[in-house]
Amino acid sequence: MMNDDIYYKESIQEEWHQDLSQDDSHRSGIRFARRVRLARIVGLGAMFFPVAGVLVTQFHPGGWWLLLVGWAFVWPHLAWQLSCRSPEPHSSEIFNLKIDAIIAGVWIGLIGVNALPTAALIMMIGMNMMGSGGLRLFIIGLLIVLLSSLVTLQLTGSVMTFSPEPLEWWLTLPVLVLYPMLFAWLSHQTAIRLAEHKRRLELMSTRDGMTGVFNRRHWETLLRNEYEKCRRSHQQATILLIDIDHFKSINDTWGHDVGDEAIVAITRQLQMTLRSCDFIGRFGGDEFAVIMSGTPAESAIAAMSRVHERLKKMSLPGAPGGQLRISVGVAPWGTQFGHYREWLKAADMALYKAKNAGRGRTEVAA
Structure with missing residues (x-):
């Protein structure tokens, strides 16, 4: 009556199988993609204005403007659809983040590594990468941005102009201030959900399901x-x-x-x-x-x-x-x-x- 090793081994194995089920992995990936979606919508939408401010002064052709509008206002929703329809939403969203890094590098190269928009883009990509995959993904993201910007500089022949104009200051500063606050809020919400999830798991691991004792x-x-x-x-x-x-x-x-x-x-x-x-x-x-x-x-x-x-x-x-x-x-x-x-x-x-x-x-x- 006092030996319950077999009972608990079977119970724990069943819980592990349930926790590691494909459905749980898919739902976790969808939640991850949803968090990134909000950050991407706000971040890219806000970055439209600093990048557009530089394009106006450099007189780039209309095709770049179409790409900018698609990147800022269409890509966040397309990325969400690609992730939520994928059998592996988490992996799909990591791939989308790498695409973010590639396009960010394109804009950095096109605007000639203009200081403030470049800093804002690197900050946004770096925070998203670090928050989604830690230091390893962060380094990968920075390397992608660097490579993409160098290739764009070579292909477009853009002139490097580090000093921002007053217009670019006013368009970029809100991004530098508000995006970290948004990211911190999203991280806080995630921490709250994780704490609640941990509390429920602890409760499940210590309490009898029928009686609560x-x-x-x-x-x-x-x-x-x-x-x-x-x-x-x-x-x-x-x-x-x-x-x-x-x-x-x-x-x-x-x-x-x-x-x-x-x-x-x-x-x-x-x-x-x-x-x-x-x-x-x-x-x-x-x-x-x-x-x-x-x-x-x-x-x-x-x-x-x-x-x-x-x-x-x-x-x-x-x-x-x-x-x-x-x-x-x-x-x-x-x-x-x-x-x-x-x-x-x-x-x-x-x-x-x-x-x-x-x-x-x-x-x-x-």
Whole structure:
């Protein structure tokens, strides 16, 4: 009854398979593409004006203007469609970011490495690359921008003009100020979602899905910690093992849905009777366990007596006339226990003693 290694290995393997499923990977990629989409729409739309300001002064032909309009206002939506329709949205979006870097290099070369627009483009591409793939993607992005700008300079014969005009200052400064703020806001939103996701995963890893109390593995971790605390400080603590009497008969007679009602009902009675600092765990099936820190066995027995009395007056909605009863094994901590599992074994023996004595009762470990 106390060996659950096989159960947990199978459960963890199932969770891993679910977490690593193709559907989850696809959804994660879509979320990633959606985050980049907003940054790309705002960033490229804002960069239209600085680049256009330089093109106006350099009298480039109309084809470049068509490319600029398509890059600033059409490409962000096309990139989103390519990513969300791809079987691997994350990889597709990384590819789109590299295209961003190529086109940014084209504009840097075309405008002659004009200082402010170039700085804004490198900042935007660098932040997107670093935020999406870390240092490795950031370096790749910068190399792509550099290569693309050099090729464009050679092919177009653009003259390098580092000094920006006053118009270019006014058109570029808002991008340099506002885009990092947008990126920080997106990062903050992502951090909030990750923290919530982590909280839910922690909750799932420590709680029983049906009752909301601790699952067996986490409860045993709490028991180990309580044992060590008692061993160091010699404070009082009592553990209880609780079993629903004739649970198989309840399932066979009334159905498994009524069996689930019985499990939830016992959980609620324990929660109403015990203190908020007492740790209630479900061992699986119809068995529960409780750690009552700083509590002698007499107080634990008194608490269980109240539960016994309440159960006598309670009936399940799906089983009219049926009565819930529990058997309880109580084991106070003592220096004779050389390991926390010996303490748990003592409670287990007391539970069997309660069952053999007629059930519906509480027995204390010898």
